[in-house]
Amino acid sequence: MNVNHFEIDCELKSAFFENAYSPFVILDREMNFVDINQASVDTIGIEKENFIGKNILDIFPYLEGTKRYDDYKNVIETGVPIGFDELFFKGEFSEYTFMIRAFKIGDHLGITTLDVTNVIDTVQKLKTTKASLVEVNENLKKKNQELEDFSFVAAHDLRAPLTNLKSLLRMALESNLPANEVMPIVEKMNVVTKVMCDKITALNMVIATKANFGAPKTTLEFSDVIGKLKTSYSKEIIECRTIIKEDYSACPSINYNKLQLETILQTLISNALQYRHPKRKLNIKIETKEVNGKVQLSFRDNGLGFEQEFSDKIFSLFKRLHTHVDGLGVALYIMKTIIGENCGEIDVTSQVNKGTEFIIIF
Incomplete structure (x- = not known):
């Protein structure tokens, strides 16, 4: 029996067309559907009989x-094929x-299609x-840099009192002074020891604050x-006869x-x-508002203030601009660390003897 190779070829092409995994369609010159395969039906969700004869713009x-x-x-006019990448289609x-x-x-x-x-x-x-x-890598770099800076400052600020303490101890041990004359040296040792203890306390406060990062958040009322x-x-x-004005x-x-x-x-x-002006009542104004979808808090006082050129340095660990009151020089450092960890920003403007304003973007 003779086999018509053209018929076999057409049957093979038809089988391939119909059973292809991806949608295949054929349109005439007027862009009407002539044939579609089963994958097209499954993808688009329209029965084959509802395709054939319809124009592409109908579908x-x-x-x-x-x-x-x-x-x-x-x-169709030129016979030059063309391809399109990443076309989006929403099926049934x-x-x-x-x-x-x-x-x-x-x-x-x-x-x-593919x-x-x-x-x-x-x-x-x-x-x-x-x-x-x-x-994550950038955050790790940032954390490593913070740790390096923290370690440097901690070592630097503890080295001086420790060296001083060792020198005083050597003086006390090597001197032949009577006990009552050694007492001034011992008293200085006691002062230096307190300085070291205070700095260690401050460092522990910083470490405790950092350990709290990642703790759960909740909705808080500023007034509360x-x-x-x-x-x-x-x-x-x-x-201090302080006047506090609030607007939330x-x-x-x-x-x-x-x-x-x-x-x-x-x-x-x-x-x-602490840093209020001694010759006038302390006035504090606290105000919140929303800026670009974020919470902004302004805190302004009429205290001693400081030179604006020191606005960045006040947030450094153990940095103090006013020494007439006791302090560890760590509170502003901790505050900025907390704000930064929460992807916030803080800015400060100040004038000597006029006051200071902190602007915090949470």
């Missing part, structure tokens, strides 16, 4: 007037991303993972937190860690009371 009206539609028409049950190849087949237009949804998703996940790794602090400092507030109407609350917010506001109030 995909959004193509009208687009460059892609004109390119399809141009393929799923969303897909396709690569599309349009080519001339006889007098018709053939369009074949579903690259999983590939695109994988690439996007890899990009996201890479971005996350970059962010400030009210609690005013009660704690009621004695000082009364003695524009932004009454914030989502923040309770201990951290209390530490920030306590530092501001404590510093205002």
